[in-house]
Amino acid sequence: MKRKIGLFSLLFFLIFLIGCTSSAQNQSNSGDSSDSESASEETEVTTNEQNDEEPEKDESEEIVKEDEKDTSEDEKVESSFSSSDIIKDERTGIAPTRIEIPAIGVDTVIEHVGLLDNGQMDVPDGPDNVAWFEPGTQPGAPGNSVIAGHVDDTVNPAVFYDLHKLEPGDEVIVTDENGEKLTFEVFEKEVYPREDSPVKEIFGYSHRSLLNLITCEGEYDEETTEREDRLVVYTELKE
Structure with missing residues (x-):
């Protein structure tokens, strides 16, 4: 009789131990999932923040580039003319x-x-x-x-x-x-x-x-x- 009680107690202990282990694993998995979701959310937030914080184009740089372009065009026009292209008025009069x-x-x-x-x-x-x-x-x-x-x-x-x-x-x-x-x-x-x-x-x-x-x-x-x-x-x- 005592032997049966002992076996029953051992079986109950094993069932309890298995249940605790399963619960711990579920909690662990749940925690991992929460951590993963949290990490994913943090990644999305960080990405959004980076997108929000992306620097705007500097308008002054664009203006400088436009000025440089205009100057370059002017230089091209000027270089297309030479002193030989200028016609001098050589008409003279008499007294x-x-x-x-x-x-x-x-x-x-x-x-x-x-x-x-x-x-x-x-x-x-x-x-x-x-x-x-x-x-x-x-x-x-x-x-x-x-x-x-x-x-x-x-x-x-x-x-x-x-x-x-x-x-x-x-x-x-x-x-x-x-x-x-x-x-x-x-x-x-x-x-x-x-x-x-x-x-x-x-x-x-x-x-x-x-x-x-x-x-x-x-x-x-x-x-x-x-x-x-x-x-x-x-x-x-x-x-």
């Missing part, structure tokens, strides 16, 4: 000493004059000569060269009395002391009030080689001893 205008029968000497004390262009000494504005552009060079002449002496006709008769296509020929001649062609004529003449248009710079002929026009003013208007005939160098 005129004589003028001919076949259409109105003018053939006379050219005087060289400058400015008066009042800032106006000087005029030729007599009624039969004309005057070239020497401080300005030489005939033939780029710009506006100016030659002036009297229309009359209040009584008799002067050298530019018939200047108003010139028409587009008429020629004006100037010669220097060495005999070099330049031929200009009339393309326009205008009458301006004496006090409102376009000085820059008449005397200023132009890329064209122009020769402008000036004389008086209009009614004679006894007080100022001048006529009211100015006639300008515009001519251009014939190539």
Whole structure:
């Protein structure tokens, strides 16, 4: 009887021991699973944090790169040109000493004059000569060269009395002391009030080689001893 009780007790102990071992393993497996899930969650969190913390692109770096690109393009454009590509204007003029205008029968000497004390262009000494504005552009060079002449002496006709008769296509020929001649062609004529003449248009710079002929026009003013208007005939160098 005691032997049966002992065997029964031993069997019960073994069953209890097996149950504890199984429970411990389940707890261990459960713990491992929890640890694994926890580790997985931590990994996901870390990955998300890394993604969240990924540095944004530096806009200043992009701007610098764009500037470098633009500079590189500019350098390419500049390098495509050389000093040999620049066309120099080598046109030169002459110091005129004589003028001919076949259409109105003018053939006379050219005087060289400058400015008066009042800032106006000087005029030729007599009624039969004309005057070239020497401080300005030489005939033939780029710009506006100016030659002036009297229309009359209040009584008799002067050298530019018939200047108003010139028409587009008429020629004006100037010669220097060495005999070099330049031929200009009339393309326009205008009458301006004496006090409102376009000085820059008449005397200023132009890329064209122009020769402008000036004389008086209009009614004679006894007080100022001048006529009211100015006639300008515009001519251009014939190539």
